[in-house]
Amino acid sequence: MAFYNRVGSLLRQGISQNGQAPMASMLNSARYMSSKLFIGGLSFSTDDTSLKEAFSGFGDVTDAKVIMDRDTGRSRGFGFVNFVDEEAANSALTAMDGQDLNGRSIRVSVATERTGPRPSSGGYRGGEGGGYGGGYRGGDSSY
Known part of the structure; x- marks a missing residue:
């Protein structure tokens, strides 16, 4: 119990010193x-x-890359921009987030690594063996 009290005390102390929780700061x-x-x-x-x-x-x-749909060849509505240095990326993020580009308000954020399995592109399957239309059931949705 004393351990948890100490951890709580350290967290409260960190919040009071900088106004943010230590994890949020990190x-x-x-x-x-x-x-x-x-x-x-x-x-x-x-x-x-x-x-x-x-x-x-x-x-x-x-590098600047607009992600295209492999089936239709149309833009998927998002992309990635790589900068030489972090300072330029931070400036662009701050200045461009919410701005208009070619008639659309864009969202800009730091790119993160994708974790976990990629989502299937086979449409809605309704869970394990579900789906509609009675087609392919189970396993990977790529035929």
């Missing part, structure tokens, strides 16, 4: 440790070149 620091940004809400007319041009004013962009 997460905010980690948020600004990447030079790769996720850009959401892109117009379907935005391509790699126009995305790079929109962000190049904040620093050297090494």
